[in-house]
Amino acid sequence: MNISHFIITGTSRGIGEQLARMLLENGNFVYGISRGDSNVLNKYENYIHFNFDLSDVLGIEHLLSKIFDQININNTGLICLINNAAMLEPLKSIDQCNAEEINKSLQISLIAPMVLSSCFIKQTDNVQTRRKIINISSGSGTFPAPAMSVYSTAKAGINMFTQCVGAEQSKR
Template identity: 60%
Template structure:
């Protein structure tokens, strides 16, 4: 029987938790990274959790070293995959009202951490002949500018470009890493709930997020995870951003 290893950030809730659960149910090994713990995932023997704050970007190299010391790649291993899922939505206000600390925190979690994790993943796997894949969870906000979400939108746009650049870098490698970005669309997650519950006086688009929720236009995490599971299996052009999760 083949063995697969998945490293996923943001596994305490939302897409990350649901995806990790599906992979664990299929018998794969999952290494979760998040500040909080999932009671659901902790019941699986093939789940390993690391408590980590992705704001601590200077410690990411040590984090990855410790994870790869536990991963035992052998002839039965047919895939090792990194899924950069964690992101930070705040600050939700005009840029001139954002503090430097709020801006830096968002970029550390939403952009710098995925970049550093990707770099570490490639370094630790470059000599492996097994299939290697990175999936960066993006957003429609990377393409469509949203007032009062400038930092989040910019981080996701940067993540898309980063994915394209690394895809081009990997094109001529002997054992390339498949890397793609995925826009899951509007999903019923904690981030969505946070956005619609904001004070409209501060976050002008709160009403729009509430309307989408009220009209039943949000996808469930389960339906999104089903599509991500398909993308894991597919051979997708390196660097591509899959902008419609449903197609």
Template identity: 55%
Template sequence: MGSRYLIITGTSRGIGRQLAELCLEKGDVVYGIARGTSDLGDTYERYTHVQFDVEDIHSIDDLISGILEQIPLPDVECIGLINNAAMLEPLKPIDQCLADEISVQLNISLAAPMILTSSFIHYTNHMTAQRKIINVSSGSGSYPAPSMAAYCTSKAGIDMFTKCVAMEQVSQPNPVHIIAFDPGMVDTELQAVAREKDAEEFVLSSVFQEAYESGQLKSPRDVAHDILMLLEESGDPVKSN
């Protein structure tokens, strides 16, 4: 029986790091992509850290092809991509957002997952192994919020993108199973950024603070476990969660 190989973005902290640890504990081979460093490789020999800023969208294709070249095809039973990395800011009314701030947000949270997905499918189309993609979404993709226009738009885009790719894959001989997963409110650094914002600039900061203080936030470990369960499912190519 072959191994499961996973490419996970945002593994230097939060959900991405917890997911990488859980998968490594299961015996998976993990390639972690993050702007920051990671010490997971010190503990797990099956972990490879790739320090890379996904804002650099024009280098993503080379990044993915380079990672996939390292994977021994005969050993692959399942191969997956988990698009977890995202950016919350800018958190302010749209008329106060600069073009550069909007561009960075859309590149990291929307364009990068789209290009990662495109490259992953392209470079694995010759494989007979099972292929899976999980795009970490958010309720913000369905529920509009003041001062969160860029983030909400990115997450709405992720949801629609996932549905479109799923429709493309249905007729393929070895379809990619692609899922958009909404983890709910999670106690991550993104949440900390939101609740520490000045209320005059970000009107929902008190809502985020209240959710934190009242214990409504899920732990990154619990969410990582939910994602791991989705990876374990066989399922249909068309799926949302």
């Protein structure tokens, strides 16, 4: 039987947790990535959790290798990466933000999804299995909002990144 496998970031709460729960209820395998874990998801046999801080962008390649070690990729109907985790903070005008806050927020909301996508495409390049990447964006990526410049910039970046990768992968 061909089973679908979903790698989802930010499954400890919120949209990521609910999305994972719905996919697990439908019999899919879910590989969740977040710093904390979820009591709701841990009850499912088909759920495997990876405690990981996505601001560690240099560790992402190794993380994804560990996840792919768990998947029999040639006996899979669909393999899907859902970049859901994001950081809303800092919520203040840019002159009030320090370099560390700006760096961390962009690492989690923009750089981590880019690195995850890069590794995901590399890891699945030679397989015939259907592949999909879903990036969770926000309306904030399309209009300017005071005190949200870092988050909105990350989401605008995600929008453009999604279009660029879509163009790169259009024949794949």
